[in-house]
Amino acid sequence: MLSGTEIKTISIVGLGLIGGSLAKAIRHSHPDWQITGTDIEEKHLALALKEGVMDKGTTSLEEAVYNAQVIFVCAPVGAIPGLIKEIAAHAPAGAIITDTGSTKEAIVRTAMECLPPGVFFVGGHPMAGTEHSGYAASIPHLFENAYYVLTPLPSTPAWVINRLTSLLSSIGAIPLVMDPQLHDRIVGAISHLPHVVASALVNAVQEIDDPQHFKERLAAGGFRDITRIASSSPQMWRDISLSNRQRLVELIESTVRHLNAFCKYLDEGSADEIEDFFWRAKKFRDSLPRLQSQVLLPYHDLYVDIQDRPGIIGEIATLLGQHSINIKNLRIINSREDEPGGCLVLSLADAVSLEKARQVLTEEGYKTYVK
Ligand SMILES: NC(=O)c1ccc[n+]([C@@H]2O[C@H](COP(=O)([O-])OP(=O)(O)OC[C@H]3O[C@@H](n4cnc5c(N)ncnc54)[C@H](O)[C@@H]3O)[C@@H](O)[C@H]2O)c1
Numbered sequence: 346m347l348s349g350t351e352i353k354t355i356s357i358v359g360l361g362l363i364g365g366s367l368a369k370a371i372r373h374s375h376p377d378w379q380i381t382g383t384d385i386e387e388k389h390l391a392l393a394l395k396e397g398v399m400d401k402g403t404t405s406l407e408e409a410v411y412n413a414q415v416i417f418v419c420a421p422v423g424a425i426p427g428l429i430k431e432i433a434a435h436a437p438a439g440a441i442i443t444d445t446g447s448t449k450e451a452i453v454r455t456a457m458e459c460l461p462p463g464v465f466f467v468g469g470h471p472m473a474g475t476e477h478s479g480y481a482a483s484i485p486h487l488f489e490n491a492y493y494v495l496t497p498l499p500s501t502p503a504w505v506i507n508r509l510t511s512l513l514s515s516i517g518a519i520p521l522v523m524d525p526q527l528h529d530r531i532v533g534a535i536s537h538l539p540h541v542v543a544s545a546l547v548n549a550v551q552e553i554d555d556p557q558h559f560k561e562r563l564a565a566g567g568f569r570d571i572t573r574i575a576s577s578s579p580q581m582w583r584d585i586s587l588s589n590r591q592r593l594v595e596l597i598e599s600t601v602r603h604l605n606a607f608c609k610y611l612d613e614g615s616a617d618e619i620e621d622f623f624w625r626a627k628k629f630r631d632s633l634p635r636l637q638s639q640v641l642l643p644y645h646d647l648y649v650d651i652q653d654r655p656g657i658i659g660e661i662a663t664l665l666g667q668h669s670i671n672i673k674n675l676r677i678i679n680s681r682e683d684e685p686g687g688c689l690v691l692s693l694a695d696a697v698s699l700e701k702a703r704q705v706l707t708e709e710g711y712k713t714y715v716k
Pocket residue numbers: 358359360361362363364383384385386389419420421422424428445446447448470471472473474475476477478479480578581585
């Protein structure tokens with residue numbers, strides 16, 4: 346029975362963007378915990394071991410979970426139910442299984458059906474990510490200030506939820522317990538629908554006749570901001586879309602109704618209706634709470650690992666100034682008294698400045714990340 350009061354052993358199944366970021370965040374906050382990782386791709390295990398992010402890497406799921414107290418299943422949504430069944434058969438008594446899948450209803454249903462007594466399950470979904478995939482894209486600070494939804498089973502004991510909540514808080518996330526159906530309805534609207542709309546927009550734009558390729562050259566802030574997520578993994582979004590298909594169809598139909606209404610205003614030349622369309626959107630977008638907008642805004646935030654020495658921030662600011670890159674704001678996170686260095690977060694005006702800053706700093710040998 347591994348349900349002691351202290352967590353010491355973690356297993357991460359699927360060491361891609363999210364699994365790798367969890368491993369890095371946990372290693373950073375709890376350097377004495379044993380982290381084991383498993384993946385079907387050995388290259389992810391090799392890199393994580395080389396970077397010292399975990400203690401053991403194996404392609405055997407059974408070996409990866411046999412003594413784990415908390416098991417994070419960070420594989421694609423389509424693979425998670427099968428993995429939960431297999432893990433449930435090998436997890437030690439007292440283990441907590443949790444996943445990071447972007448939909449929750451089907452995954453929670455599987456867990457309810459296959460969990461043996463003495464093994465616990467809490468669905469999970471970090472509301473943080475990027476358009477990149479794989480371990481190489483993982484970021485230690487990804488969960489900092491990000492909501493992390495938890496969907497326990499009706500049978501999940503309170504101590505299990507508390508233990509997971511404490512773990513997630515310790516890596517900077519903000520845990521939020523929700524019902525799986527409500528999660529899929531809301532996240533369908535604020536995450537799944539936008540990914541479909543962004544991809545539809547890119548597909549529509551790429552069909553526009555433009556033999557001289559002006560589109561690519563002129564695509565600036567607006568197009569890039571609204572379509573960044575269209576660069577995400579197509580396989581991942583195939584699985585998510587299918588897993589929330591009914592709700593997604595309804596949400597797409599509702600979006601089409603809004604677009605059709607706008608077409609009608611244009612046909613009729615209804616200036617008031619057109620302006621009102623934009624006002625309604627602006628009011629809601631502007632009203633998003635500050636904390637949430639910080640989570641939504643990392644598009645222009647650049648994270649830079651820095652050493653703890655006098656003048657380092659000045660050097661970075663000067664370097665960017667020399668390249669005419671304006672820093673809107675900066676802050677330091679993960680700075681600890683007992684540890685050298687930390688992470689400097691630079692807020693830049695737009696995606697172009699962010700890319701330029703990243704390039705300049707990388708060329709100077711700084712390690713940078715973009716959420
Ligand atoms: N990318 C995001 O922004 C984001 C954010 C929150 C949650 N999620 C969810 O988290 C999960 C992981 O997403 P990601 O972005 O890290 O994807 P990813 O593609 O970067 O990583 C997935 C990893 O799982 C591995 N894998 C696949 N099948 C496996 C199996 N059977 N056993 C072990 N490993 C297996 C892959 O090799 C890969 O390394 C997905 O369910 C996704 O929906 C993603």
